[in-house]
Each structure stands twice: as C-alpha cells, then as structure tokens.
Amino acid sequence: MRIAAVAERRAPLTATRWFPLTVGALTIVAVGVIFEVLLRIGVLNRYIIPLPSEVLAAFERIVAEEGVIERTGTSAFEVLSAGFACIAVGVPLGVLLYRFNILRRALEDWVAALAAAPIVLAYPLFMVLFGRGSMTVIVIAFAYGLAPIVLKTVEGLSETRSVLVNVGKSLNLSEAQMFWKILFPSAIPSIFTGIRLGWTFCVIAVIGVEFLVNLGGLGQLINDLAERYDMPGTYASIGFVIGISMIFFIILEWVEKWLQPAR
Amino acid sequence: MGSVQTATRPGASLDADKPVLIIDDVYKTFGDAEEAVTAVDHVSFNVKQGEFVAVIGPSGCGKSTLFNIIGGMLGEYGGDVRIDGERIAGPHPAVGMVFQEESTFPWRSVIDNVAFPLELRGVAKSERYDRARHFIGMVGLDGFEKRYPSQLSGGMKQRVSIARTLVSNPRILLMDEPFAALDEQTRLLLGDKITQIQQELKQTTLLITHNLTEAVQLSDRIVVMTYRPGKVKRIADIDLARPRTSDVVGSDAFGRHVADIWNDLREEASRGMQESEQVARADRRRG
Amino acid sequence: MTMAAPVTRKVRERRETRQVLYVRLAVIFAFVAIWEFLSRSGWFFADIIPSLVSIAQALFRLLVNPAFWANLQVTLLEAAAALCIGTIAGVVVGILLGANRFLGAAFEPYLYYFSPTPRIILFPIMIMWFGVGLASKIALGALASFFAVALSTAAGMRQIDKVIIRVGRSFRATPWQMATKIYLPAMRIPVLTGIRLGLGNALITVLLAETKLSNQGLGYMVNTIYQRFDIPTLYALLIIVFIIAGACNAVLGYVARRAR
Numbered sequence: 001m002r003i004a005a006v007a008e009r010r011a012p013l014t015a016t017r018w019f020p021l022t023v024g025a026l027t028i029v030a031v032g033v034i035f036e037v038l039l040r041i042g043v044l045n046r047y048i049i050p051l052p053s054e055v056l057a058a059f060e061r062i063v064a065e066e067g068v069i070e071r072t073g074t075s076a077f078e079v080l081s082a083g084f085a086c087i088a089v090g091v092p093l094g095v096l097l098y099r100f101n102i103l104r105r106a107l108e109d110w111v112a113a114l115a116a117a118p119i120v121l122a123y124p125l126f127m128v129l130f131g132r133g134s135m136t137v138i139v140i141a142f143a144y145g146l147a148p149i150v151l152k153t154v155e156g157l158s159e160t161r162s163v164l165v166n167v168g169k170s171l172n173l174s175e176a177q178m179f180w181k182i183l184f185p186s187a188i189p190s191i192f193t194g195i196r197l198g199w200t201f202c203v204i205a206v207i208g209v210e211f212l213v214n215l216g217g218l219g220q221l222i223n224d225l226a227e228r229y230d231m232p233g234t235y236a237s238i239g240f241v242i243g244i245s246m247i248f249f250i251i252l253e254w255v256e257k258w259l260q261p262a263r
Numbered sequence: 264m265g266s267v268q269t270a271t272r273p274g275a276s277l278d279a280d281k282p283v284l285i286i287d288d289v290y291k292t293f294g295d296a297e298e299a300v301t302a303v304d305h306v307s308f309n310v311k312q313g314e315f316v317a318v319i320g321p322s323g324c325g326k327s328t329l330f331n332i333i334g335g336m337l338g339e340y341g342g343d344v345r346i347d348g349e350r351i352a353g354p355h356p357a358v359g360m361v362f363q364e365e366s367t368f369p370w371r372s373v374i375d376n377v378a379f380p381l382e383l384r385g386v387a388k389s390e391r392y393d394r395a396r397h398f399i400g401m402v403g404l405d406g407f408e409k410r411y412p413s414q415l416s417g418g419m420k421q422r423v424s425i426a427r428t429l430v431s432n433p434r435i436l437l438m439d440e441p442f443a444a445l446d447e448q449t450r451l452l453l454g455d456k457i458t459q460i461q462q463e464l465k466q467t468t469l470l471i472t473h474n475l476t477e478a479v480q481l482s483d484r485i486v487v488m489t490y491r492p493g494k495v496k497r498i499a500d501i502d503l504a505r506p507r508t509s510d511v512v513g514s515d516a517f518g519r520h521v522a523d524i525w526n527d528l529r530e531e532a533s534r535g536m537q538e539s540e541q542v543a544r545a546d547r548r549r550g
Numbered sequence: 551m552t553m554a555a556p557v558t559r560k561v562r563e564r565r566e567t568r569q570v571l572y573v574r575l576a577v578i579f580a581f582v583a584i585w586e587f588l589s590r591s592g593w594f595f596a597d598i599i600p601s602l603v604s605i606a607q608a609l610f611r612l613l614v615n616p617a618f619w620a621n622l623q624v625t626l627l628e629a630a631a632a633l634c635i636g637t638i639a640g641v642v643v644g645i646l647l648g649a650n651r652f653l654g655a656a657f658e659p660y661l662y663y664f665s666p667t668p669r670i671i672l673f674p675i676m677i678m679w680f681g682v683g684l685a686s687k688i689a690l691g692a693l694a695s696f697f698a699v700a701l702s703t704a705a706g707m708r709q710i711d712k713v714i715i716r717v718g719r720s721f722r723a724t725p726w727q728m729a730t731k732i733y734l735p736a737m738r739i740p741v742l743t744g745i746r747l748g749l750g751n752a753l754i755t756v757l758l759a760e761t762k763l764s765n766q767g768l769g770y771m772v773n774t775i776y777q778r779f780d781i782p783t784l785y786a787l788l789i790i791v792f793i794i795a796g797a798c799n800a801v802l803g804y805v806a807r808r809a810r
Contacts, residue, residue, distance in 0.1 A: 020655035027656070048678050105566070106573035116799055117792045118754040121761065121769070124776040124784060128598050200666045207668035212762050219671065226674035238671050245667040334720055353722075360720040364713040370735045380721045382731070424717075431721065 050231040058236035068221065068240065075206055075217035078134055082141035082202045087195060090146050094153025094191075095179075104154060115147035120205065123213055137215050141205040145198035152194025156187030189259050196252040203245050282309035283467045284333070284435050289342035291328050302328040304492035305342070310435065313465040315458075317478035318486045319524070321532040323539075325493030326471045330439040333469070334360045346434060359433030363440040367412040367423050373399065374408040376423050380431035391430075398426040401460055418442075418449040422456070429460070436461075436468045442477065451509045454480050458507055475528065479503075479520045480512055487524060490531040490538070497527055600782040608782035609789065618771070618787075625756060625767040628684055632691025632752040637745055639692070640699025644744075645733055647700070648707020658704055665697040673759055684766070687759040694755040695748030702744025706737030739806060746802040753795055 032052040038044045039051050062068050097104040097111075120140060130136040160183050168182045210219020218241050225233040291303045302325035310316045320326050331337045333344055335354035344351040346358060354360075367376050374395050375382075381391035399408060402422040412420050421441055428436060442450045458481055461468050472478050478485050479501055487496045501520055503511055511517050582602065589599045612618050647654040647661075673690055680686040710733065718732040734741065760769025768791060775784045 017655070020652055021659060023652075024656035024660055028660070102566075102569050102573055106570045107577065110574075113796055113799075116750055116795060118757055118795060120754075121757055121772055121791060122784075122788050123761075124772070125598065125781070204666065204668045204670075208670050208758065211668070211671050211673075212758060219668075222671050222674065231678070234674055238675065241671055242664070242667045242669075246663045249663060249666050336716065336719065354720050356722060358720075360716075362713050362716060362720075364711075366713045366717050368714065368717075368732075368735065370738065379731075383721055383723050383727055 047231075050235055054232040055235040055239070058230075058232035059240065062221070062225070062233055062236055062240070068218070068237070071216070071218045071221050072244065074134065075210065075219070078137045078141060078206045078210075078217065079199070079202050082138045082145060082206065083195075083199045085138070085142045086145040086149050086198050086202065089142075090149030090194070090198065091153050091191060093146075094150045094194075095157065097150065097154045098157040108151070108154065111147050111150055115151070119143050120208060120212065123209060127213070132213075132215060134216065136213075137206055137209045137217070140209050141202040144205040145202040148197035148201065149191070149194040152190050152197070153187065156190025156194075157183050159190065160186040189256070192256050192259050196249075196256050199252060200249060203248060207241060207245070282311050283347065284310040284469065285343070285345040286310075286329075286333070287343040287345065289329070289332060289340060289344060291325070291332060291337065291340045301492035303332070303340075304494045306488070306493065306495050307342075308486050308495060308498060310467055310469055313467055314484065315461055315468045315470070315482045316484050316486060317470045317472055317482035318488060319472055319475060319478045319528065320488030320493065321490050321528065321535040322473060323491050323535050324488040324531065325491060326473075326488055327439060329493070330360075330437065330471045333437055334358055356431075357434035359428040359431055359436050361421075361424050361428050361436070361438040361441045363443050365412075365417065365420050365424075365444065367415075367420050367427075369412050372409050372411055373404060373415070373423050376412070377426045377430055379427055394430055395426070398430045399423075401429070401463075402426045403456060416449075418445050418453055421445065421453065425457070425460075429464070429466070434467060436466050437471075438468070439471045440473065441470075442474075443472075450474070450477060451480075451512065455509045457481060462506055475521055475525060476512065479517060479524065480507070480509065485524060487527050488531070490535045496531065499524055598781060600785065604782040605785045605789075608780070608786040612783060612786050612790070621766060621768050621771045624684070625753075625760065625769065628687050628756045628760075628767065629691060629749070629753045631684075631688045632756060633695050633745070633749055635688070635692035636695030636748055636752060637699050640696045640744065640748065641703050641734070641741065643696075644700045644703020644741075645707060645729055648704040649733075654704060654708075658701070661697060661700055661704075665701060669694055670755060670758055673762060676759075677763065682763060687756050687764065687767075690759050691752040691756040694751040695745075698747035698751055699741070699744040702740045702747070703737065706740030706744075707733060709740065710736045742802065742806040746799060746806065749798050749802060750795065753798065757791065 035044065035049065036052045039046055039049060097107065123136070123140065126136045126140055130139055164182050164186060165178075168178045173181065206217070207219045209215060210217040211222055212219075214220050214223055218237070222234060222237050222241065225237055286306055286308050289303055289306050290301065292299050292301045294300050304325075306325075306329065308316075318326050318329065328337070332340045333351065335351050335358065338353070346355055349355070351358070367373075368379070371379070374392060377399055378391040378395040381394060386394075396408065399405065402425055404419060404422055404426070407415070407419070412423065415423070425438075425441065442453055445453065454477060457468075460466065461481075470478070470481060482501055485499045485501060487499065488494065489496045499520070503514075503516055503520070585599060586602060589601045643661075647658050670690070672693065673686070676686040676689045676693075680689050714732060714736055715728075718728050723732065756767070757769040760767040761772055762769075764770040768787065771787060772784065775787060
C-alpha cells in the first residue's frame, strides 16, 4: 500500500514516538541539575530542598538500610489482596446488576456515587474493626477499588454487540452458555479496564492509608524518614513509591491494550 | 447605521481595472524528494477590482491548496501572491476567508458570530452590533440575531459565516466551496444571494469550486485548472449579463458556456479518475 | 395497532420507574434494619455501630456547633483555593500541551502516568516548603486538581473542530484572543469535566491532609472526634462530608450539562 511504501523509507529520528519522550525526560533531568546548582551556590535553602545528588544517593541507602524491599512486599501484598478481592466480589456483583435490570437501574448511580466518596476518612472505624495492621489497609483499599470493577463489568456485558447475541439466540444457546460463551468473553476488555481503574485506586488507597495512619509498608517508611528529618531519604522514598506506582500503572495499561483486539 | 461603509470600499473609485489580487507564478510542493507531490504548478492570474472570479477544477487539482496559500494559511510557497502590492505571507487583513466546512461558533449567537472580527479589533459593542445587523440583513437572516447555530439549517449557517467574513470589510472575499455541503436548490438560492451582495458591495470575490453550473452562474471569469500538478488550463470570460439571477441557469447562453468549459474540464476530470483507479489497482496488488 | 403501542410503552415506563423506587426503598429499608439489628445485638464492640437514632442526634448537635461551621469553612476555603490554583495552572498547561504537538508528546505522558499515583505522599514536601498551616494543604490540593484539569484540557484541545481554529487564524486573532475566544469556549465541556474531577480530588486531598497534620478543618475534626471516641458524631461528620462531596459533584455535573 502507499502507506507501506512511505514507511519503508526510514522515518527521521525526530518523528518517532521516543524522541519527544526523551526530550521530556531530559528536561526533567535538566531541572534537577538546575536545582543542584542553585542549592550548591546557596540560592535555595538546603533545609527545605535536599541536593538532587544526595537524593539519588539515598535510594541505595534506603534499600539497604530501611528494608525497602520488605516494605514493598508488604504494600504489594496488600494491594494484590485488595485487588483480587475486588475482582472476586466486583465481577459477580456486576453480573448480578446486569442480569437484573431493575437492580441496575436502581443501584448503578449509587455505586458511582460511592466511588467518589472519601472513604479513607472513615479510617478510625475501620481500625476499630480490623486493628492497626494490614487488614485495615486491605479493607479500605477493597472499598475503593470495588466500584469501578462493578460498573465496568455491567457496562461491558451490556455493550455486547447485539449481532453476537443474535448469533447465540439463533444457535439456541442456554442462558448459561450464552453468558459464558458470548457475553462474558465480549465483556472482558471492559472488565479489564475496570480492573485497571480499580487496582489503581487500590494502590492509591494502600499507600495513602499506610501513610496517613502509619500502618506499615512503604507509606509508613515515608513518614518515618520525614519525622527523622532525613530529607534526602524522604525524597528518595517518595520518588521510589511514585516510580513503582507508575510502573505498575504502565503494566496494567499494557495488559489492557493487549486484551483489546479480542473485541 | 450611518457608520456603516458599504459602497465606498477603498480603491473603488480608482482605476476599476487595477488588479486587487495578483497570483504570480505560484507553485507549491508537498512532501520531500521521493514522495514529492506538486499541488500547484506555476499558476498565474489576476483578480480585478469588483470582479467575481471562479477557480474550477477536478478534485486533486490543487485548488484548495491555492485557497490556503491566498488565505495565508500555508506559510511558504513559491512565487508571489500580492494583494494591493503586498506579498501574502500569513493571514492578510485584506483577505476574507469563508471555509468549506461549517464554521460558525456553536457557543455564540448569530449576531455574536457575525460581530466576531470586530470584537477582535476592539470595536465597541453598539457599533459592532450595528454593523453586524447590517450584514445579517444582507444575507437574509433578519430576526435570527439571537438564535444559535444549532437552531439553524446548513444553508443558514453558511450565510452566517459569509456575513461574519463580510463584516470585516475585506478587499477580496475568498471562498472555498462554501456550498459543497448543501443541496442543489439551496445552492441556487444562496448563489442568488451571493450575486446580489457582490453586486451591491462591488465586492471583489474569488470562489473556489468544483461545481460547473455554480461557477458559470456566479462569475465574470472562470479559471480552469488541470489535474495535479495544477496549472491554469484556460481562463474563460463569462459574458452573461449583469445584474444576474438564478433564472439565467435555464438560458441558452448559459448552456453554451457550461458546455464550453465542460469540454476542458472533462479531460482533466477523467485524467483524475484514471489515476485514482491506477492507484487503487496498485494498492490491491501490493497490499 | 399503532394506537395501542405508545400507551403500553408509557405504562411500562411508569411501572419501571415505580419498580426502581421500590427497589431503592427496599435496599434502604434492609440496610436500616440490618444496621439497627447489629447495633442492638451487642455483637460488635460497643458503639462501632451506634443506633441510627444516636447518629441522628449527633448530627443535630454537630450542625448547631459553631466549631463545626468554623472547621467546615476552613476546609471549603482550602479546597476552593486549591481548585482555583489547580484549574488556572491546569488550563494554561493543558492549552500549551494540546496546541503544540511536540510539547504534548514530550510532557503529557509524564503527566498522564504521574496522575494515578498516591500523590498524598508528597505532603511532607509540601509541609517543608509551605509550613504546617493552610498553605501546605492548599498546595497539595492544587497539585491534585491540576492533573485532572490539565489532562482534560489537553485532550479537549485536540478535539476542537479544526475549522474553528482556522477561522480564528484567518481573522488574525492574537494568542490571547485565540485562547479566550476560541479554545476555551470550544472545549468548555471537557474543561468542565476536568474541573469536576479536580474538585473531587482537591476536596478529598485537603480532607486527608488535614487528618495527617492540621489544627483546623473537617479532617482535623475527624481526629479529635476519634480521640474522644465519640463514634456517633464521627458517623455524623462523615455523612456530612459525603453529602458535601456528592453535592459539589452534582452541581458541577448540572453546570456541565447546561453548557450544551
């Protein structure tokens, strides 16, 4: 095709997708260098902003001394526990809402409203019920991640192309067969979008609760370092957490995109 | 109302034959080395004061590129486009553009749409509303000032766009197939409106179109372009009487002009068709 | 045939609306019943599930307590300030990233991937930079709302009908005129959606930051109430906060719908 003919000639480097991204990354690095210089010559206050070079050095330190790997494990465990619980409860709930249209029309708005509520604010209640440990974190994260999965499951099922449903009808499929062989497979991309959203909320909730209430894991690490006024360490741990969250999010997106062609 | 200037356009009382717009050996190529496509290939013609010139050609003849060059939308081009002696190197205040797509601002009422160019220039509200109302009346949309585009038909929306361009008092009105999206009857009637307005304002107009009957109905001269690379094949004089209405469409003279130009156009149009068929066949083989 | 059809459809619709109402009432009723049952059963550690009556009483006490209104004011002020700053910055950055393809490709992905991270952990940095008062919470809230607005605005820019932009250019509008008279009106719906999300983010972030470190605001109130172990009042406060969050969302949703 004509398009292929143009692509055969190698596109200039500036036109690829990675060039602007690299420019963006380099800009961020450049900002870091500017900060380093300004801090070293005393224009900016070192007690408020640590030297970027010290922050970078602190990464290694926090891994070695602060048990970052362990804590990542704790937080990851909490995220995945909450995450899988959300799927185990959310998908069936979504199916239920889809199956009984009345339930859907009555409750879908409420579920959406729940998604916007600041549940973390009720942390004292959760703590009284579930203690000052991982369980509380997992339950709160579960509460956060549930709504998107329910909503996207309902959406995915109801958006099954009607022609596919008609194929099923013409083959006289039973209701169970119709569900497992047509509706559910067709809804999987949507469900996974819901999982991506829900698990993202789980991460934010887990780290958030750990941080706000000092309940262990990576969130608490940030608190500890901040209280010790270890600025490079604090910045490094914050950067570490944000970095892992971004990677987690990117992975979720890749899997989601990989599932899309199935539609 | 007294502040509205219509009959006295700058230069109107001077030499009526002096060209307002000079297209001088204009060419434009897209793409680089291997994949270069010449859209416009050394085109030259003039538009005189008060004239209505149509540029007609098959799809792919570069007329839209020409429209963009004259409108200053394409920064670089070869050759010269001069308006009143100045080379066009960007959107020029003396050039008023009317686009092919529906281009009214959906969030503004009709009168706010039409007054827009004056608003940009900082004209006071009462004055710009006065001017706007004048042109709204001229395109036949009296009473619709407060309506919104979503409440108007396609033809009415295009009339709003035309009024909006006219309100800025351009030396030359440049239109790119403004009626392409409308049905035939609406076209003919709007064509009437355009002719009326043009004759009343003595507005110099350049119309890009692919519609032969429209071109003959409205213009004094027609520039016929070849298929890509676009050159001027011929410039035809349309000597139908003025003032003109859409009644002229049925006359013998009209038919002769149309047939005459169609002869030239047909050649180019079929070249265009052949080439696209070749491309489609090649694509099928490769793809 | 054609006469009977519309009649039955309307009847059906009305019946469905009634059914929806019944289901909702049933759910509420079931919830209340289970709640009261658990509350009086003594199964749960005392007062974790207080009777609805006590919650209602606490609600009234709260609403007549001037301290509540003072704290509410502080929280709303912080959220509003955060939203303003975040919106202005977000719109400006969004327009820049949306208008220029290279800038968008260079920086927008970073914004996009930074957005779903637990940004609340930036709070210690904000405290270092802005102190322990309102400013640090406003800064954090502004950051939270900035992302939603910037990303929505950038996406909105790309959806603008290109011909509208050409009209502006053909009339030689200045960049400021392009932004205020063309870009913003043309993308009012995505921008409003972004602001809605930004409001939710700002409010929640401000509340959570208050629970962490503050001596004012509703988040701070949550802490003091918990320290007193006054559970009914805690529920009452949470109910109010949820209602406020929901109301703000609904109001902005209404505004967005009216913007056609």
